[in-house]
Each structure stands twice: as structure tokens, then as C-alpha cells.
Amino acid sequence: MAETVLEIENLRTSFNIKGNYYAAVDGVSLTVHKNEVVAIVGESGCGKSALALSIIGLHNTKTTKLEGQVNLKGQNLLNLPVEKLNKIRGKDLGMIFQDPMTALNPLATIGRQIAEPMDYHMKLSSAAKKKRVLELLGQVGIKDANRIYKQYPHELSGGMRQRVVIAIALACNPVMLIADEPTTALDVTIQAQIMDLMKELQRITDSGIILITHDLGVVAEMANRVAVMYAGEFVEIADVNTLFSNPLHPYTRSLLSSIPSNMTDKEELHVIEGIVPSIQKLDREGCRFAPRIPWISEDAHEDKPTLHEVEPGHFVRCTCYKKFHFPEERVEDENYVTT
């Protein structure tokens, strides 16, 4: 097994809402190895972005409480004072944001923006710095690097801007990259280009990548391992081939069958009943997905669901996956039909 880069242990991120703290990320543990892409998937409101922001420390410190550990290079990032954290963010820990329109500074040239993390973290002569910037621009697939170096973000297309954002994240050779929906704001053909670019980069750099997305297509194209998140918890963790060929948790199976994929014909898509519960109303005892599969009997769930390792490296929360079937499927055992 490759070297571990990032280790998240029992991370709990709670937000203060009217005086009470509610956990949006509720006891998440994950390790990321060198040269590995771990995708975190889920619907909006499942806590995936809250998780990303807690790792990199961009949450609002006044209203957010963090518990647990995020270990990078033997340091727990959650306990570090801001000055020390700033020595790590942008250097060892890079971030790729969703929307390249808002992630870039409209008043600074591309060259200056890519050089900025280097000014802060590395002592380089201005000639060496420029050389490095041009090299980075080449790495992210920008052909005319000398011209782009002097341009401003508004002169570039969305896809080019996202390439620049990736170049900034890579500037100081990070050991860990967090990519929060890196392709969501882009057109289909541009999305394909960025996905291919990130696959290329993964070949040439050694960094571990956490890829946060709601798009299972992006996951299938890029991830090595996948963690499916629901209501603040991981409900299934598996390597990518296993997840798509043998998904177990009811939530994973429901998500997969609700995509209008380009393979199936005009059947009805699966609809997950109900909505993602808000963090205030969430019932934290018992299986959190149970209210959305009411046709599965209650005794199929565990009282206190934990992650079970069903095969080496394949984890599933709760026992309800054993009895799960879609409502339209025929059931052999009539005891498990409640509706």
C-alpha cells in the first residue's frame, strides 16, 4: 500500500444555528494515499462541501465547531494556529474551486496569480519564478503560455480559467489536493477536457486528491476510490470498480439508478422518496437513510449503524443493504414488505 498522505479521523463539523450546534459532518474517517484520487459523492446538503472546507480550514471560525483530527504530514491541522496553517495551505495542501469565474482575482494578471503562492511559500528569484509559472501553464495544457502570462482572467474562457485555477493549486507541488466540484460550472466538452487533464496530472504528480462531486459520471472517469456520503456520514466506501459493479448500500444503488445513463433505454428512472433531511431535523439515532426507503422493514436496520467491511476495502454502513430491494422489484420473503 502506498504511503498515507492525509488521514481524517472521526471529523465532526458542527454549525451554530440559533445557539445550538448541529453536525453537518458527523464522524467521518478517511485516509488518502499518495497518487490516489478519492471521490466524495452525495446530493446537495449531504455535507461534502462542509467536509472540504473543514479540511482546509476555510469555515467560519465563529460559528463552526470542529472535532476529531485531520492529519497531514504528522500535524493535526485542526489544532494549528492560523499562522502555522497558512504555511501549509497553498503549499502542501492545494485547493481547486468550483467556479473559476469567482476563484480568480479580476485585477491581477494570470502570471501574478500563479506566482502568488510561490512568493509566500518558496524563496525564488523572479526569473526562476517566471520559469516555473510558464512550466505550470504548459502542464495544465495551455499552449500559448507567454501570452496568457500577461492576460487577465476576463480575457480567458471558462475552461482556460479552470486550467489556471488548477495551475495555482499545483504551484508549490502540494502533497494533497482538494478539488471541490472542479467541473460542475463547465460545459460538457470543457468538462471532458478538464477531467482528462486531471487524469494526466495524476500520472505525473504524486499528490493525493480528494474529489468532491455530485456527478457519478465524473467519479467513474476519475476516482480510484469512492466514498458515498449521506446526511453527514459515509454510507459506503469502495474502490471505483467495485462501487459501480457491485454497489451495496441502498443510497448508492438508488443514486446509480436515478441517472439517465447513456446505456439504458426509456425506462422510468428511479426516484428516491422524500428529501435530504436538514441538519436540525435529522434523526441521529438509527439508520439515516431509513426514512427514504419506508418499504424496507424496520428490523432490517441496525440500532446504531456502523461501517461494516464486507470485503477487503469495501465498507457499508448499516445492515439494511442485505434486505434492500427497489419497490418495483419482486420480493421473495413477504415478511419484508411493509407497504
Add this chain to the structure above:
Amino acid sequence: MSLLNVNNLQVHFPIRGGFFRRVVDQVRAVDGVSFELEPGETYGLVGESGCGKTTTGRAIIGLNKATGGEVLFNGDNLATMNGHDRRKHIRDIQMIFQDPYSSLNGRKNVLNIIAEPLRNFERLSPKEELTRVQNMIERVGLSPESIYKYPHQFSGGQRQRIGIARALMLNPKLIIADEPVSALDVSVQAQVLNFMQEIQKDFGLTYLFISHDLGVIKHICDRIGIMYKGRFVEEGTAEDVYNNPQHLYTKRLIAAIPEMDPAKRFEKMELRQEINTAYRTEYDSYFDKDGRMFDLKPLTPTHSVAIQQGGM
């Protein structure tokens, strides 16, 4: 007879500048688009952002003025009609918008939102209006008491249902759906797509479905038109376009759909690189000397593609 017949539709926006802000040039957002819709079918308009698909939809319903061509709805040309005559026809065409958060007025309750088309076109007593709205709200799967609630009290999927209820209120024949599911999560998206198919059968609707998501388009559409730079690149049944794409641009779009089988990801990546190389080298042969796309040329009765006369 086809329900809607769009002939050489053009929507040009003037660029003003110089002395007295004279018109110096035109943005040809839609530049000679023709297609027809048979009653009961779902026609998909696909393309990247900026290709003119939304403008086409808006020009049909009259939210943008067509600068040329005709829009024949049941044989009457909507493009040249004045407002008064238009009004008689326009109630049969309704629109569903992309963003269910901004397309519903936050200061109106659901009753007022859904009853608005009724108030515009029919004279009903408040009691009749209430029953019609209640029937519709039940039909779209919301609880009857929700008519006194406001949009912010609903989830995204529910709001899109309110938008659909509003569009259905006048029993329209044609619904123009502009990216109706793009702003929604996958599971909610599935819910709205299923629902749209269900009401299509019940109300005998024809859809013009505008989207950039090729997966969704393939799932819901019978026929598809691919747009690029305001013109049609390729048109055909879903099978024609997905299994036998002819134009390089179409091939490029289809190769961009994420591969759902993790084992094939590098194969797909190589395919995309091949197509991209071809796209760069052969790009010019797909456009005429003025830089315009060629006119559509039929290959089979259902499938046409914009390539040079006499093939490549």
C-alpha cells in the same frame, strides 16, 4: 400537419457603437434554424452554452423577437403577428424555466402563481379559480393546503412542479422546457423527468426540450437537433444521433459524456484526444468560405447533417 414549423428562424442582436450609437454589426444568435414538431413528440435542442438554443426557444414563444424567418404554429405565423393576434395563439404555448428558485415570484403564494395564466386568459369567479388550481396542484403531486404557502417553503423539486403546474394551467399543446432539470440534484432530476413523461401522456403534450445534458436528452427525446454557433449541425432520431453521429462536432459532444464504466476511462480519454485532433485539423472543412456552417443535408429520411454537398 405538424404542430410547430420553424422555418429559417433568425434572431440577430444589434451591436451598437461609434457615432450616434449606430448599429455597427449583428450578433447572429440564431442564424437560419429550421425544424418541425409533430404532435405528441419530444424534440431535444442540444448544444454548449452560447450556441443559441435558449434564444431559439424564447423566439418561438415571443420573449425574443425573431428578426427573420417564420414560426408556424398550427399554420399561423407567430413571428410576424402583432401582439393582439398573437394572444389568441399564445395560450397554447407555455414555458418551463431552468431555475425554480428565480422563476417563481417570492412575494406571491402558490395560488396566485398558478392562477396567473388563468387570470390572463379566462374570466373565472374566485371559487372556480380555486377549484381549478386545487385540481392542478393535486395532479402535480403537492398537498392541497400548499396553495397558501410561498415558494421558499418548498424544495427544488417541488418548486419545479409548481412551475410545471403553472405551465399546464391553460391546457397548452406545446411546452418549451428550457433546461428544466439542470439546477436539480440527480434524484430530484429523475423525479421531474418521470413526471414530465407522465403528464405528456395524460395531457397529450408536445415538448421542445432544451438542454446541454446529453444523458437527459437521450433519455427523454424522440428527435434531437444539435446546435452550434446559431445553426443546426445535425438532426435526427435519438438513435441516429447517438449511435451514428456524422458531424465531427456531434462526435465530439458525444465523446464528452462521462464514461460510466470505470474500466474504460482511458479508452474514452484516447477517443476524445483522437476526436480533438481531428477537430483541429479538419475544422475548416466543416464551414463554408464565409465561416458559416453548411445547410443540413438529408442522409436518411430521419437523419440530416450539415456537411458540404457531395460529402467530405
